[in-house]
Amino acid sequence: IIGITVSKAENFSQWYQEVVLKAELIEYYTEISGFFVMRPNTMYIWNTIKKWFQERIEAMGVEETSFPLFLSEKSLEKEKSHVEGFAPELAWVTMAGDKNLDTRVAVRPTSEAVMYPYYAKWIRSHRDLPFRLNQWNSVVRWEAKQTTPFLRAREFLWQEGHTAHLTEELAGKEVLEILELYAGVYEQLLAVPVVRGRKTEAEKFAGGYYTTTVEGYIPSNGRGIQGATSHCLGQNFSKMFEIKIEDPNKKGEHLYVWQNSWGLSTRVIGVMVMIHGDDKGLVLPPRIAKIQSILIPVGLTAKMTAEEKEAHLKRLDEILSTLKSAGVRAESDLRDGYTPAWKFNDWELKGVPLRIEFGPKDAAKDVVSYARRDTGEKGTIPIADLTTAVPALLETIQKDMYDRADAAYRAHRLQITKWEDVVPALDAKNVVLIPHCLTEPCEKRIKELTVSDGDQGADKAPDGQKAPSMGMKSLCIPFEQPEGLVQGETKCLNPECGKLAEKWCMFGRSY
Numbered sequence: 001i002i003g004i005t006v007s008k009a010e011n012f013s014q015w016y017q018e019v020v021l022k023a024e025l026i027e028y029y030t031e032i033s034g035f036f037v038m039r040p041n042t043m044y045i046w047n048t049i050k051k052w053f054q055e056r057i058e059a060m061g062v063e064e065t066s067f068p069l070f071l072s073e074k075s076l077e078k079e080k081s082h083v084e085g086f087a088p089e090l091a092w093v094t095m096a097g098d099k100n101l102d103t104r105v106a107v108r109p110t111s112e113a114v115m116y117p118y119y120a121k122w123i124r125s126h127r128d129l130p131f132r133l134n135q136w137n138s139v140v141r142w143e144a145k146q147t148t149p150f151l152r153a154r155e156f157l158w159q160e161g162h163t164a165h166l167t168e169e170l171a172g173k174e175v176l177e178i179l180e181l182y183a184g185v186y187e188q189l190l191a192v193p194v195v196r197g198r199k200t201e202a203e204k205f206a207g208g209y210y211t212t213t214v215e216g217y218i219p220s221n222g223r224g225i226q227g228a229t230s231h232c233l234g235q236n237f238s239k240m241f242e243i244k245i246e247d248p249n250k251k252g253e254h255l256y257v258w259q260n261s262w263g264l265s266t267r268v269i270g271v272m273v274m275i276h277g278d279d280k281g282l283v284l285p286p287r288i289a290k291i292q293s294i295l296i297p298v299g300l301t302a303k304m305t306a307e308e309k310e311a312h313l314k315r316l317d318e319i320l321s322t323l324k325s326a327g328v329r330a331e332s333d334l335r336d337g338y339t340p341a342w343k344f345n346d347w348e349l350k351g352v353p354l355r356i357e358f359g360p361k362d363a364a365k366d367v368v369s370y371a372r373r374d375t376g377e378k379g380t381i382p383i384a385d386l387t388t389a390v391p392a393l394l395e396t397i398q399k400d401m402y403d404r405a406d407a408a409y410r411a412h413r414l415q416i417t418k419w420e421d422v423v424p425a426l427d428a429k430n431v432v433l434i435p436h437c438l439t440e441p442c443e444k445r446i447k448e449l450t451v452s453d454g455d456q457g458a459d460k461a462p463d464g465q466k467a468p469s470m471g472m473k474s475l476c477i478p479f480e481q482p483e484g485l486v487q488g489e490t491k492c493l494n495p496e497c498g499k500l501a502e503k504w505c506m507f508g509r510s511y
Ligand SMILES: O=C(C[C@H]1NCCC[C@H]1O)Cn1cnc2c(c1=O)CCCC2
Pocket: 083, 086, 087, 089, 090, 109, 110, 111, 141, 159, 160, 161, 205, 229, 231, 261, 262, 263
């Protein structure tokens, strides 16, 4: 079978692996585990995201840079305060050729320690602010956990933005501007809804001041997933790396700059695959599909004369040109030796949003027949209307894909006010919004209290038993707070906590 051999509902993780392989997004790099080859179908999506994001950060005044791949043990020392938690994930180079290096160097897992010594050198005056650099590169984190394509890899592509500002307010404004661009990548390009919010102290980037995030939801297993993060670093790193300026308002005094850092990675592609894919394979949102519409000749039977067949294919080629001139990314599949049915399966597997069939019956009526990949809906379009109807249909598909995912997320984001309702909600593949005190020890306890073996979203172990699922983590404190929490009165939902609730906080089992 060239298709997917398991059902998404039955065996989600196996389904996912087959889709990314058979849709030719990924190849497993079998030489070293945890690494993957990203193929042209993936790079088209990544480059579409990159163009969209790059254009917008350039408009904000962000410039591009490219820093070295390696960082020294010395510069890592400066980040010691929070890096020890990450130390196990660092990959080191200790030799060149057959000679040991005098000191070992680490492959960047992120580039703060690489870049900030130079920020200290380049940023001297308030006239150098705001200072904004971004780089598109790959980083290495030697994950100990099970890796999976796009979602958790030992090397991934991302962009990392690193900026410096005169005040906390100016930094904070940019944090939210970037977060909104991240939401745009998900909602406008990938048709994936996200919740915008702030990470709790327990879940934020430990080296930062605060972290804002866009949080996704995977209906198949009810898991939350962190989509991208935009951090305000406060003055933590500028104090570590001595990035300071003459205080413009106080002669002779100096002022540590206020910094942000923000990152979005190829994980976004995995989220899109998991949310939109089905048992036939990948389902691509049209805006990021390399091929938006595939034209397939049908009904070319042996009864047709060579001339008739030639004339028919000529008309099909005209239809193709019409679509291309209307800005549609269209191709035709004229491969000999494959039946239309075989071709239909192949392009459905690869997620092409719109199939257009053209046979003698269609030609006789001056129409084409179409089939939507997302809903399977079929219909006909007069050839005369193609230049307007096909682009419009592709936009409808994009919007419908987003709307369906948004409805699923909203239906599984439950506001809970009774503790005993939490675990059943999680087991039914929901994320929850609960009144919470936002303290770290309480979060830790909640994670312990919400482990259960009734989780419908848990992967079935090989023996078919349900793996005992994890407890719930905080995902974010949504900027959009529901009603019903009375400051100074509403209690934290954790029955063992007893503190007052500060905010509604979204929790869920997560990646
Ligand atoms: O990378 C960041 C912060 C920041 N880095 C730049 C892009 C935005 C944001 O991700 C946090 N972080 C996560 N993971 C790791 C590190 C780390 O600093 C350092 C060691 C290896 C693992």
